Amino acid sequence: MSTTDTDVTYYDHLEIIQAFPIIKIPHGCMVECGPAAQTMGGILRVTSRETFRSIAYVANHAILPVTTVKKHLRALADHGYIERQGRQRTDGGVLRRTATVKVTSKSKRDHFGILPSWVSCPFRDGHKLSWASRAVLSVVLQRLSGIATADHIDDLGDAITLDESRFEFGLKYLEDVTGLTRHSVIKAKRELEQYGVTMMHDDGLYGRHIIYPSFKFAVKATPAGFEKFHLQPLIRRPHDAS
Numbered sequence: 001m002s003t004t005d006t007d008v009t010y011y012d013h014l015e016i017i018q019a020f021p022i023i024k025i026p027h028g029c030m031v032e033c034g035p036a037a038q039t040m041g042g043i044l045r046v047t048s049r050e051t052f053r054s055i056a057y058v059a060n061h062a063i064l065p066v067t068t069v070k071k072h073l074r075a076l077a078d079h080g081y082i083e084r085q086g087r088q089r090t091d092g093g094v095l096r097r098t099a100t101v102k103v104t105s106k107s108k109r110d111h112f113g114i115l116p117s118w119v120s121c122p123f124r125d126g127h128k129l130s131w132a133s134r135a136v137l138s139v140v141l142q143r144l145s146g147i148a149t150a151d152h153i154d155d156l157g158d159a160i161t162l163d164e165s166r167f168e169f170g171l172k173y174l175e176d177v178t179g180l181t182r183h184s185v186i187k188a189k190r191e192l193e194q195y196g197v198t199m200m201h202d203d204g205l206y207g208r209h210i211i212y213p214s215f216k217f218a219v220k221a222t223p224a225g226f227e228k229f230h231l232q233p234l235i236r237r238p239h240d241a242s
Contacts, residue, residue: 009221010232013116013213014156017145020117021045023062025138026110031179032079035131038062039072040081040107041115050102058101063120073101081107113138113177114145118219123195123231132188133197135178140198140211143167160212167210195231 011019023041030037042062046053059069076082083102115138122128129137144159147166153159160167174185189211192198196217201210220232 007223010218011221012156012215012218013141014144014148014154014159016116016118016219017114017141018148018154021061022117022145023115023119025113025115025135026081026107027113027177028110029076029079029081029107030113030135030138030177033072033075033081034179035068036072036075038064038115038119038131038134039069040076042069043076043082043101043103044107048103048108050100052098052100054098063117079106080104111177113142116141116219118231121231127195129195129197130188130191132178132180132184133191135180136174136185136188136211137192137197139169139174139177140167140213143169144213156213157215160215164210164212167212169209169211171209 023038024044025037025041026044029040033040039058039062042058042060042064043051045061046058051058055069055073056066059066062069062072064072073082073084077084081104083104084099113135115134119134119137120128143166144156147153147159147162151159151162153162171182171185174180175182178185180188189198189200189209192211193200196214198217199212199214201212218232
């Protein structure tokens with residue numbers, strides 16, 4: 001991690017998930033609810049039990065628009081990941097201004113992917129990652145996080161090059177954990193590679209699909225704060241320059 005004279009910091013994949021809050025995406029919720037799983041991740045950042053926080057508050061933690069989160073809450077309730085309990089009363093008997101959302105046991109027993117804090121930000125051309133790309137990326141970054149934690153690694157290069165087979169993801173596996181179709185997984189892998197988020201190597205001889213978090217990808221952070229992160233794909237980080 002390096003800071004320039006203008007107080008701009010560049011974070012690689014590992015640094016960003018270690019330095020900032022992540023969104024935990026339940027695999028089962030991805031399969032059943034699709035994009036609404038990101039809102040479920042936002043709820044889990046707020047509570048593991050129940051919350052009467054506003055939809056805007058949840059949306060901020062899910063890094064999604066309020067209108068999108070409203071739709072997602074209906075889907076999550078329909079599939080049993082949350083219970084919407086309406087406006088409850090405080091201990092003093094006053095009716096709350098916001099409805100209570102309860103997290104059910106369905107999400108608590110699940111495995112998770114992770115999404116970083118920049119996931120809903122646009123690239124320099126205005127493009128935002130599709131849900132399919134976010135879902136695939138969440139699986140790749142969970143693998144990266146697990147490797148770094150298990151091996152006490154704090155360098156992206158070390159985490160990736162130590163054993164490339166640990167970033168092997170079969171198409172069937174990605175279909176199963178994300179709920180995406182085979183076509184959507186393939187399209188997502190191409191989009192992630194196109195925007196420099198991941199690097200990909202398909203070994204035709206052994207049928208292996210290696211997806212690396214890209215060494216060349218960085219997120220540019222400024223003093224303006226969390227919402228002002230800008231993606232800088234295919235950029236040389238300041239301390240790597242010759």
